[in-house]
Amino acid sequence: MDFWFRCCVCSAQTPFGLRETKCACGGTLLVEYDLERAARDMTKAALRARPASMWRYAELLPVSNPEFIVSLGEGWTPLLRLDAAERALPLGKLWVKREEQNPTGSFKARGMSVALSVAREHGVRKVAVNSNGNAASALAAYAARAGMEAYAFLPKDCPWMIAEECVHYGARTTLVDGFIHDAGKIILDGKAEQGWHHVGTLREPGRAEGKKTMGLELAEQLGWKLPDVIVYPTGGGSGIIGMWSAFRQLRELGWIDGKLPRIVAVQETGCAPIVRAMSGRSGPEAAVDSTPTGMRVPNPPDGQLLVRILRETGGTAVEVSADDIRSAQTVMGKLGVSSSPEGAATWAGLAVLLDRGWIGPDEEVVLFNTSHAMKYWPKDGRSLPEVRSYEDWKKIQP
Numbered sequence: 436m437d438f439w440f441r442c443c444v445c446s447a448q449t450p451f452g453l454r455e456t457k458c459a460c461g462g463t464l465l466v467e468y469d470l471e472r473a474a475r476d477m478t479k480a481a482l483r484a485r486p487a488s489m490w491r492y493a494e495l496l497p498v499s500n501p502e503f504i505v506s507l508g509e510g511w512t513p514l515l516r517l518d519a520a521e522r523a524l525p526l527g528k529l530w531v532k533r534e535e536q537n538p539t540g541s542f543k544a545r546g547m548s549v550a551l552s553v554a555r556e557h558g559v560r561k562v563a564v565n566s567n568g569n570a571a572s573a574l575a576a577y578a579a580r581a582g583m584e585a586y587a588f589l590p591k592d593c594p595w596m597i598a599e600e601c602v603h604y605g606a607r608t609t610l611v612d613g614f615i616h617d618a619g620k621i622i623l624d625g626k627a628e629q630g631w632h633h634v635g636t637l638r639e640p641g642r643a644e645g646k647k648t649m650g651l652e653l654a655e656q657l658g659w660k661l662p663d664v665i666v667y668p669t670g671g672g673s674g675i676i677g678m679w680s681a682f683r684q685l686r687e688l689g690w691i692d693g694k695l696p697r698i699v700a701v702q703e704t705g706c707a708p709i710v711r712a713m714s715g716r717s718g719p720e721a722a723v724d725s726t727p728t729g730m731r732v733p734n735p736p737d738g739q740l741l742v743r744i745l746r747e748t749g750g751t752a753v754e755v756s757a758d759d760i761r762s763a764q765t766v767m768g769k770l771g772v773s774s775s776p777e778g779a780a781t782w783a784g785l786a787v788l789l790d791r792g793w794i795g796p797d798e799e800v801v802l803f804n805t806s807h808a809m810k811y812w813p814k815d816g817r818s819l820p821e822v823r824s825y826e827d828w829k830k831i832q833p
Contacts, residue, residue: 437472438497440464440640443740451497453557456637463737465680466497466640470687479690482655487511489545489648495684496549497644503556505581507538509548510648514656514801517770525789528799530662531772532653535807539600541775542805543573545648546673550634550641551577560584563631565611565618567670567729568597569806570642574634575604586631588618591821592727594811598819609828610821614723615732617823624825636671637736643673643680650681653801654691661696663798666784668777668805669700669709669752670732672741679744696801698750700741701784703776706731707754712742726757728776729805751793755783764808775811778804 440449444462449455455464473494485491489510498504513533521529534542547570554562563586564574571587578585585606589598590613601608611618622633636642654661661682667675675698685691700709705725711717723733735741745752755763763779763786774782781802788794822828 437469437494437499438466441467451640453553453559453632454639456639463637463676463740464640465676466644468495468684470684474688479659489548489645489652492648492651495647495651495681496552497640498549498552498556500556503552504548505551505555505577506548507544507576507580509537509544511652512536514653515772520770525796526794526800527797528662530799530801531767532649532801532803533772534649534803534805535773535775535778539569539573539576540807540810541569541573542646542649542674542803543569544577546570546642546645547573547577547634549645550639551581551583553639553641554583554632554634555581559632561630561632562586562634563588563622563626563629564634565589565615565622566593566635567615567727567731568593569729569810570636571606571608572597572600572604575601575606575608578606579604586622586629588621590614590618590727594727596810596812600810602819608819610819612821612823616734621822621825621828625828635736636673636732643677646674646677647681648677649674649803650678651685653678654682654685659685659690661691661693662801663696664699664788664794664800665696666699666701666781666788666800666802668730668780668803669702669741670729670735670777672700672709672732672735672737674803674805675700675741675744676737679748695748698745698748699784699788700745700750700752701730701780702752702754703728703730703760703780704754704756706733707752708733708735708738709741709745710752710754712738713745713752726760726776728811730777730780751788753784753787755780755787759783759786767804768808772804773807773809774804775806775808777806778802
């Protein structure tokens with residue numbers, strides 16, 4: 436293989452594997468590549484002739500045999516300049532990366548494409564995920580494409596349309612009386628008996644690598660020059676980890692130089708563990724009181740790594756209220772962008788940063804709109820089963 440693992444804490448190298456996520460020291464295992472070999476085929480000139488999908492960067496993704504790639508045409512989403520908005524704001528350039536235009540309507544398509552490609556290459560047939568919504572619908576779609584059995588476990592208050600989307604793609608979908616980590620416990624309790632491959636955040640190596648392509652695309656779309664600031668809605672944080680990896684690899688290839696973008700994690704008030712950690716308060720949220728979106732992750736799988744990345748890039752973390760997010764959705768809608776609550780949170784976070792003077796008048800900023808608004812349309816009533824535990828789940832199986 437042209438790729439392997441390196442621990443983000445102790446730098447120990449180990450062979451690449453399907454289910455490994457943690458080093459013996461406790462650090463997260465990240466995928467590294469033979470960049471010298473990758474550069475033989477993946478040149479800037481070669482990229483210009485490749486298909487407009489994230490798999491144009493195949494040399495930097497952990498799939499050995501392209502026959503195992505599970506794709507629905509994900510990636511190469513538009514980078515839209517918000518000209519009217521930037522003229523009204525005290526900054527240089529403002530862009531939005533429109534991830535809602537991925538096949539399943541969110542950036543989660545990227546991670547699931549790679550995760551299931553890796554799983555398929557290793558002979559996996561049954562996959563399961565705990566999710567606040569979009570990762571589950573992406574898993575369902577890509578599992579259908581790959582001919583795998585899919586199991587999705589969602590908090591019972593997750594957006595109904597996303598839950599129904601999982602059913603539409605054929606996933607066995609169950610609502611959980613609890614948060615995302617409660618849904619994850621059901622998978623952990625049942626995976627040995629059920630034979631599930633767990634594709635939750637940082638439970639396998641593919642999802643963060645798929646998210647990495649957002650950073651690779653951004654660099655290519657900006658002519659291999661990175662922006663000053665990236666504002667990103669953060670729950671589990673694999674997108675931040677992935678883009679940080681992308682920028683480091685591009686710098687090692689010699690394709691970019693200078694400082695990395697200052698990365699900003701935006702979270703909603705009521706569940707902002709990264710904001711707390713950046714201010715020196717460690718541990719998961721004790722009392723979660725935020726809306727059911729992808730940012731509602733009380734205990735990120737590797738919060739320490741996220742804090743390290745934010746500090747290393749000179750970034751920060753900010754929290755915004757649910758009211759701020761709703762107002763931001765209206766603003767982005769009037770700019771022609773269908774924004775999810777997570778995507779709108781980046782606009783609300785931008786307002787906070789500008790008010791603080793944290794962003795300079797000549798700086799270039801990129802917001803990430805991770806999903807579209809219609810997936811969060813309200814509806815009363817739902818017919819899916821609800822459980823509290825793995826034992827409850829077993830009782831309702833046919």
